[in-house]
Amino acid sequence: VAGVACASALARSGLRVTVFENGRGFGGRLSTRHDRETGVSFDHGAPKLDCTTDQFRQWLESQEKEGRVARWNGNFATVEVSMEEKKCSVRKIEDETPKFVGTPSMSTVVKSLSSELPLDGRFGVSVKTLKKEGKGWVLKGLEKDKEFSSEVFDTCILAVHASRTADILQGSAVHDEFAKVAGEVDSIPSYAMMASFEKPLPCPSVFDHAVVKGSNVIYSITHDSAKPGRSTESDIWVAHATPAFARQHFDEDRNVVAKMMKDEFVRIMHMICEKDIPDPIVLKGHRWGACFPRVSEPLPGHCLFDPSSGLGVCGDWCAAASAEGAFLSGSSLANAILKLHEKGSKM
Ligand SMILES: Cc1cc2nc3c(=O)[nH]c(=O)nc-3n(C[C@H](O)[C@H](O)[C@H](O)COP(=O)(O)OP(=O)(O)OC[C@H]3O[C@@H](n4cnc5c(N)ncnc54)[C@H](O)[C@@H]3O)c2cc1C
CATH class of the missing domain: 3.50.50.60 (FAD/NAD(P)-binding domain)
Structure with missing residues (x-):
């Protein structure tokens, strides 16, 4: 950028x-990661653009007019995980900061x-x-x-x-x-898990983007398919790892790390929806060495x-x-x- x-x-x-x-x-x-075999795309880096200044907003709005970015009035939430009680609670975040995404990615x-x-x-x-x-x-x-x-x-x-x-x-x-x-x-590292499901998961609208608290593995979950201007052919989810998990597994095989993150994702979504979560048709991992600087x-x-x-x-x-x-x-x-x-x- x-x-x-x-x-x-x-x-x-x-x-x-x-x-x-x-x-x-x-x-x-x-x-954006494009999977050539299946044609699906994942926003595996920043899931959204948070806008707090007039300068950035003016530029984003000029791009919005061209159809290159769109405002994301999504359902933003916090997920509190209690592994002991095997329970998750979802709390909606009332955040006034305008959020945008690139379209179509x-x-x-x-x-x-x-x-x-x-x-x-x-x-x-x-x-x-x-x-x-x-x-x-x-x-x-x-x-x-x-x-x-x-x-x-x-x-x-x-x-x-x-x-x-x-x-x-x-x-x-x-x-x-x-x-x-x-x-x-x-800088803080992270790891992205990209998962594409054949059909929408059986827990619609619980959240579009959530910061996860109480998981040692996952820091945030984004429902990519819920963003404006996305293809609805498959149901796309991206999870980002906690810095500690990313550091611990940074040099391991990406598929193995993606599978560990997918298992945690499934556990969390199962606790929220109380329904079985199917296996994804595409599962990928990507490591981010320098995800966020400590400014x-x-x-x-x-x-x-x-x-x-x-x-x-x-x-x-x-x-x-x-x-x-x-x-x-x-x-x-x-x-x-x-x-x-x-x-x-x-x-
Ligand atoms: C997982 C994740 C989640 C995030 N979530 C959010 C969010 O919700 N909201 C938000 O606003 N931001 C978020 N961010 C942060 C945001 O993406 C970054 O702050 C921003 O994109 C940084 O832009 P940059 O231009 O400073 O650096 P970069 O985007 O890293 O650009 C640097 C460029 O330099 C290139 N490069 C590096 N080394 C060399 C070299 N030696 N020679 C040539 N080229 C080189 C790289 O390939 C890269 O293209 C997130 C980032 C990640 C990874």
């Missing part, structure tokens, strides 16, 4: 921007940020180090397992999670101060920027542990860079 928000704001102002992305497309933690959110602009996206590039060359920057790393070195850019923006930011800067021996700030931000205090200006060297840093960890935080951070960095360009062109 942060990188594309920044890049698209710069491109909108006429600057030429190239984005190097490790994955196969833009999305990061707002990605969460990955549309980042795609829509980038779609209308002449952004040069280079995918499958893992940036490892930055090198100062003259007045510019060269990015080095791996492109599809082969050594890669970029052309020279006059400004370089790092929009990756905090520990990777610290690794890249330390490995490049540049900007110790920025590396130190990033290195101090810890104790937002950075001043929501980003880091050194005008003299042309190095900028943004990401959710600079502002708030949310997609909104990432959006604000990327947008702030773009403003700082554009101000510098304006000054330069007036001189």
Whole structure:
């Protein structure tokens, strides 16, 4: 989010921007997993966008008009699990914070940020180090397992999670101060269980998204199929693990971890609905190493920027542990860079 928000704001102002992305497309933690065999999709990263600022709301509403995002007036709840009593209670959350989702999937959110602009996206590039060359920057790393070195850019923006930011800067021996700030931000891991059922589960409308309390395994459950603009061909559920469970099972076989989470999901749903929960037709696991940064205090200006060297840093960890935080951070960095360009062109 942060990188594309920044890049698209710069491109909108006429600057030429190239984005190097490790994955196969833009999305990061707002990605959607598409199962090729069955054609079903899962929002396995952020299940929703919580919106607390006018800036983010205005952008979301502009995308809503284009049909790329939709307001999710879902049924949000807390599930209290008592394993001893083998009981679960569901309590509706009266939360006024507007919530949005990408349509038809969460990955549309980042795609829509980038779609209308002449952004040069280079995918499958893992940036490892930055090198100062003259007045510019060269990015080095791996492109599809082969050594890669970029052309020279006059400004370089790092929009990756905090520990990777610290690794890249330390490995490049540049900007110790920025590396130190990033290195101090810890991240919480998670694990996603993605399950698709042939028919709707026999417990309709108990909740669309719930934070689970009292389970050592599951932190939240989302009924993906209940989001606006989703296909109703199968019934899709995504559960996210507690940080402790994710840490404990992080390096284990993904199918085994997904099965453990599915068993807990079935136990919880069975306690709620008092009906048998069938086996899913698709079950997948995905691990998230850096799911949420622990942001104790937002950075001043929501980003880091050194005008003299042309190095900028943004990401959710600079502002708030949310997609909104990432959006604000990327947008702030773009403003700082554009101000510098304006000054330069007036001189
Ligand atoms: C399971 C889960 C649940 C969440 N729930 C919510 C929620 O309910 N509401 C909410 O608002 N937010 C939620 N979030 C958080 C939200 O998704 C993030 O805060 C936000 O997406 C972060 O955006 P970002 O741009 O800072 O980082 P990212 O989305 O992580 O983007 C960083 C990008 O950099 C790429 N990259 C990393 N390293 C390199 C490298 N070396 N070279 C090249 N590219 C690289 C990555 O592939 C990625 O695309 C959740 C996240 C997860 C994982």
